Amino acid sequence: MYWKPFNINCDFDSGVLTPPGNLVVRHLSDMKGFYQDAEAFTTLLGQNPKIYEYYNVIIPEEPGHLQHCTSILMPGRVGDEYFMSKGHFHKKTDTAEIYVTYRGNGILLLQTPEGHCEYLHMYPGSMSYIPPYWAHRTVNTGSNPLVFFGVYRGDAGHDYGIIEENGFAKIVVEINGIPTVVDNPKYKQK
Numbered sequence: 346m347y348w349k350p351f352n353i354n355c356d357f358d359s360g361v362l363t364p365p366g367n368l369v370v371r372h373l374s375d376m377k378g379f380y381q382d383a384e385a386f387t388t389l390l391g392q393n394p395k396i397y398e399y400y401n402v403i404i405p406e407e408p409g410h411l412q413h414c415t416s417i418l419m420p421g422r423v424g425d426e427y428f429m430s431k432g433h434f435h436k437k438t439d440t441a442e443i444y445v446t447y448r449g450n451g452i453l454l455l456q457t458p459e460g461h462c463e464y465l466h467m468y469p470g471s472m473s474y475i476p477p478y479w480a481h482r483t484v485n486t487g488s489n490p491l492v493f494f495g496v497y498r499g500d501a502g503h504d505y506g507i508i509e510e511n512g513f514a515k516i517v518v519e520i521n522g523i524p525t526v527v528d529n530p531k532y533k534q535k
């Protein structure tokens with residue numbers, strides 16, 4: 346049968362969707378092992394700040410549909426490393442995604458399965474294309490929340506495991522007050 350058309354209201358400033366759909370919240374405690382500086386991580390864990398959240402519109406996980414969501418990534422750092430999302434490949438690896446940034450400044454890290462890493466700047470109005478097969482992670486390099494919209498194929502799914510285990514080949518750190526993309530010293534090419 347036909348799926349009924351519908352509107353969702355999106356607040357471009359906060360990223361909040363109404364109705365909220367499925368809201369997922371990630372705190373620092375959900376990201377053990379993701380950051381370089383274990384000591385800074387442990388210290389900050391006392392406050393356990395919210396790192397990011399996303400509002401998923403409820404859509405069937407079927408190829409003809411389009412999943413879409415807004416993400417809100419908080420400003421902050423663990424040591425020198427900026428707050429970031431976990432990052433993922435799509436379960437169906439040949440599916441693309443588009444991010445449209447509404448607010449804030451950040452870096453979108455992208456990586457092939459072979460470990461080739463590239464990055465794009467995110468800023469209000471940037472429309473970033475994540476081609477099929479690339480893992481993707483967002484990093485907030487600004488002092489305000491990074492708010493962006495994402496849309497991808499209905500059945501794409503998420504695979505967090507590979508990144509959780511091995512990370513990205515690049516990390517984003519503050520050096521002399523400037524967001525800088527550097528090699529990840531812990532990254533091992535498989």
Ligand SMILES: [Fe+2]
Pocket residue numbers: 433434435442481497
């Ligand atoms: Fe994705």
